[in-house]
Every structure is written in C-alpha cells, then in structure tokens.
Amino acid sequence: MTLSSAFTGSGPGDRAELAGDAVRRIVHLAAAIRHQQDVEFAELGLTPAVARALYELDPDLPLPARDLAEQLRCDRSNVTALVDKLEQAGLVERRVDPADRRQKTLLVTGAGRRTRERLHQVMSDSRLLAALTTEEVAMLRELVWKVSDGGCPARCDPE
Amino acid sequence: MTLSSAFTGSGPGDRAELAGDAVRRIVHLAAAIRHQQDVEFAELGLTPAVARALYELDPDLPLPARDLAEQLRCDRSNVTALVDKLEQAGLVERRVDPADRRQKTLLVTGAGRRTRERLHQVMSDSRLLAALTTEEVAMLRELVWKVSDGGCPARCDPE
DNA sequence: TATTGTTATACTCTATAACTATA
C-alpha cells in the first residue's frame, strides 16, 4: 500500500497494485492450465516437452532442427533428444537435406499430424474458463491479445 | 474452424474458438512473465523453486514442512532440499516443535523477510502489461479473478 | 500402526562444451 493510494481513488499506486494482482493471478491460472495439459499429454504418451516440440512443427512446412530449437527457445542439443522420442513414437521423421547435407529436415508423419491435432485441442481446452460468459471470454481474449501484441513479449529476451 | 462458426456470428463454435485462443494466449503470456521472474530470482541468488518456497512461507505464521509441501503441491521429500538451501542462505530456520517432536517448524528470519518482500515485488512486476490502460488492467484483473474464484482452480486436482 | 522429516534413487528438462561431418 503506497501513500498515494491511501489518499486517491485512482493514483499510480492503484495502477501498480491492480496490475500486480492481475499478474500474480494470471501466472497462477496459467499454472493450473498447464498442469491440466501435462496430464493430458501423459495420456497421449508424451512428456510435456516432447508434446510442445511436436506442436511447434508445421506438418506442411518441414523444418530443420535448428529452427525448431529457435521456436522452442532452447538449445540445439535438446532438440536431438526430443526428436529422438518423436521419431521412436513414429510421429516425426528425420530427412537429410540434399541441398545442405549438414541439415536434417523434420517431417511430421500421418500419425504425427493426427497427434498434433489432439495436442491443439488439449492446448485450447477452456474448461477452466467455464465461469465466464462468452462476452467475458471475448473481452479476456482481446485484453491478453493486446498485451502480447506488437512483438510477442515471450521473445523479448535479446541478450 | 467449425461448420457452425462459418455460418453464424456467435454460435457455440465461436465460444470454443474464442476461449481456446484466450487460453493459448494466457499460457504464452504467463510463460513470458515467469521467464522474466526467473531471471530476477537468479539475481537474488535463488533458483525459481527455492524462491517460490520462500514466498509461500508466512513470516508471521511459522509452518511445519509438511504444510509447505502441501502449499507448493509437491512431495514432502522435495521440501527437505528446498529448506536446506533456504537455511544455508540464512533466510529460514528449522525449529523442532516441542509439542510434537516429529515436526519441524519453518521460521522466516529477518533477512528472509526482506528477501520475501523483494520476491513479492518481482512477482507483481507488471511491465509486461504496459500496453494496457489502467481501466483495461482493472478489467483484466476482474476477469482472471472471476475465473479462479470459487475455489482456486490450481488446487482442483483431487485424486 | 501411523506420521514427519529424511535419504536414496530415478526421470525429465535444460544448458554448456566438445566432437563430427559437412560447407
């Protein structure tokens, strides 16, 4: 509680408190959502990281492993193990790029495509928003959209 | 894109799509927020899990380790290592409960109390909401509050 | 017998550094 907020109805202290409260709640809600998603990934036989790796792959746009690492914002070395598991599960295939034999292109298989569609459903599961009306959901979406608009804040770690 | 949403302006398909989009955005935003928080925890010399353990402790209400595990929703066995690190850092003390010598009560030290206040600031940092007006922040807070109201969804894993 | 904290252990996730095969 700042001094200004004790005296005014809408000072800068209020903004900070409101926003802080919103941030803490959002993080808390997201943790609950992710926990639920992780359970459903496990039911599909996938660990969370493997599921998210598959989700990042566009079935219609084969990608070198290097780019997948970039999209996942993790080191190249991790991608090897993730793709190993996806390949063992028959969801992805590695193909050497004839144009540059150093590169390996990642192809989503038919089974991979179907699993990926399930993953999209899991990640879009909105049971936890059940308490909101459709109008409120639309509003929430708009606000969160506006927050992360103009250059996706998740990628703003340029160091 | 469902069939119904192709023909109507506000069918049930729209609700599901809106909500799914909102959910994915919220998870994405929260990941960005947590990433930023983790960096600041590191600057305080704490790993994310240790920081969150300290944050869960109420300096005015000493807690047995068993209850901390429950609040963190993790196994008792993890708490041992987390409290080890907090104790080494001089932020928490273990005290055998005279009433039940099996229990060890966790006391937040003076230094722990100050660090915990810093953690609260870090967890309330709303720089990522900068694009919103104060009214929008208030609305966002209200909506997220409503979602997680009536029994905190993060704890709804009764199995 | 049941419970608290602990230990031993294992698995997932992620990072760094060194290696290989290409370019």
Place this chain on the structure above:
DNA sequence: TATAGTTATAGAGTATAACAATA
C-alpha cells in the same frame, strides 16, 4: 573457418520408496 547435428555431462526440479524418530 564456420555451421548443423550430436554426444557427454551437469544441475534443477520433481516423484516414489524405504528408513529413523516419534506419536
């Protein structure tokens, strides 16, 4: 020499199972 993928390795985080002390 630079880059793509890999390997080896290490640390954080979390879970299960077994154990000691206490109830």
